[in-house]
Amino acid sequence: ELKVEQNPLFLSMQEGKNYTIYCNYSTTSDRLYWYRQDPGKSLESLFVLLSNGAVKQEGRLMASLDTKARLSTLHITAAVHDLSATYFCAVDMNYGGATNKLIFGTGTLLAVQP
């Protein structure tokens, strides 16, 4: 059974600092997502990573994927308070078929302090 692990589970950081969230998964997958979730809200798609070595950037967030290491990272540059949220990675299982589904990591609660 696929396992998706994120660390850290909780991250408190100061504005202006950099940090990285890690997402490890246990079996092969061709697609990995990063989502943001604000309290009481739905999941907002941030990045979809489709291949080994893929790197995507949007504003202060940059995501990368290493399929050989089964590792994805979400790097935060010069954090601002507006980035405070819970971040989930999710691995797309059985991508390419009717039975595909997402397996989520445990989430990382990010709190950016002024």
Place this chain on the structure above:
Amino acid sequence: EPEVTQTPSHQVTQMGQEVILRCVPISNHLYFYWYRQILGQKVEFLVSFYNNEISEKSEIFDDQFSVERPDGSNFTLKIRSTKLEDSAMYFCAPRRDYTDTQYFGPGTRLTVL
């Protein structure tokens, strides 16, 4: 991002009662999914639905759960006899095809008392 609505946004029910959660995607979605998230926990896959039948279901999706798309539009999740542990956010997640990015609806918060 595809437009998806879910109704109700919040439902409070007594244990043992039946609830129906509804998802209304835009018309050209072919794949439908339900996920749930217990408060403070990760998101969990419940069921996938394609071509008017269940493609895959998780261990959570037991005999108390059912899904259907009765009118070709609304996609529903029914829980026949709710338990306290069914309290969670339920997200509908339709896709046009399997290459589509997976977006999520706004969710229904179910509270079982």
